[in-house]
Amino acid sequence: MKLLHRACIVSLFAIFATTVHASESLQVSDAWIPEAPPVASVMAGYLAIHNPGAQDVTISAVRSADFASVEMHETRMQDGMARMVRQDKLVIPAGKTVMFERGGLHLMLMQPQRSFRMGDRIRFELVTSAGAVTFSAVVKAASLDGDKHDHHHHH
């Protein structure tokens, strides 16, 4: 029994070690959700996803217990109309940061399973080719100012 226990621990270490060495996990920052009218059955999530590793990482799904489903979408202007284009997979290139922001890529959060208040933190999980990444997004006032964050861009 004791030997089995030790074997388990050893194999657990082995799994962790492999995960770390295979490729680096994505880093999520500035994740936020604009507060929406209580009747809204969809909401949006905005965030920055950085890939610090030397290999491209593909996101294949996004999950949250607080929504019936979560999809990655991109707003595109096409034929004079704003179109929502679902992204089944999204590649975060090695060393690059991909921004999810208003009028572009965004998380489409469908059917909230509870009501949210400003300041609530909502847990998400990215399913990626480099393993799962969890992060939390904060619910902020629905204001255009909410887009201003501490992220430093090059101008």
Add this chain to the structure above:
Amino acid sequence: MSTDTSKRKAINWPLVILGLAVMVAGAVVAHFALEPRQSASLPEDLQATYLPQGKPISGLQLQDHNQAPFNESRFKDKWSFLFFGFTNCPDVCPTTMLVMKSVWDKLPEAARQAPAPEMIFVSVDPQRDSLDKLKQYVTYYHPAFLGITGELDQIDTLTRQLGVLYGFEDPNAEGNYTVNHSSQIILVDPQGNMRAVFSAPHVTDEIVKSFIAIRNYYNG
């Protein structure tokens, strides 16, 4: 000496009043005569498409979020901003509603004088957007905002006249569908004519500035 002083005062008072009256009259004349002259032309860098002739809107049979009929007579005697979308829209519609709110908040008192401009959200998804849902959605952004919708062919009567496009995507496995739609904001003048178009991406300050210029030009 004292009689001299009182005599001088008696003579001077009417002059003072006359002088003040001339100044006030001058200011009033300047205010009414000069202001229209300042807005005799639109700024060359106007961040909007202005329709010099205006385009009359007719034949509307829509409903507002208070269940009241909405036809073109509702445009009379006030400016109206119209934006088209649907409440199941996570990115473009909330952003544009915030732009509308911000425009409203930034309007100077003079441009908000009665009657205040009407900020209207037109739902092109009447199947999912009931009038009650529309009311809760629109008034969340501002209690004075108005939601309108109607039968699809009635919505088409409005969108065709304004050059607004929309179209439904095929539903997914869960039956959810999205609606593609134009994202411009349409300005309707107090005689019910389509008067200007604000194209996306919307910059709130530019919309406010353009609206004031258009309004002055129109009034002048």
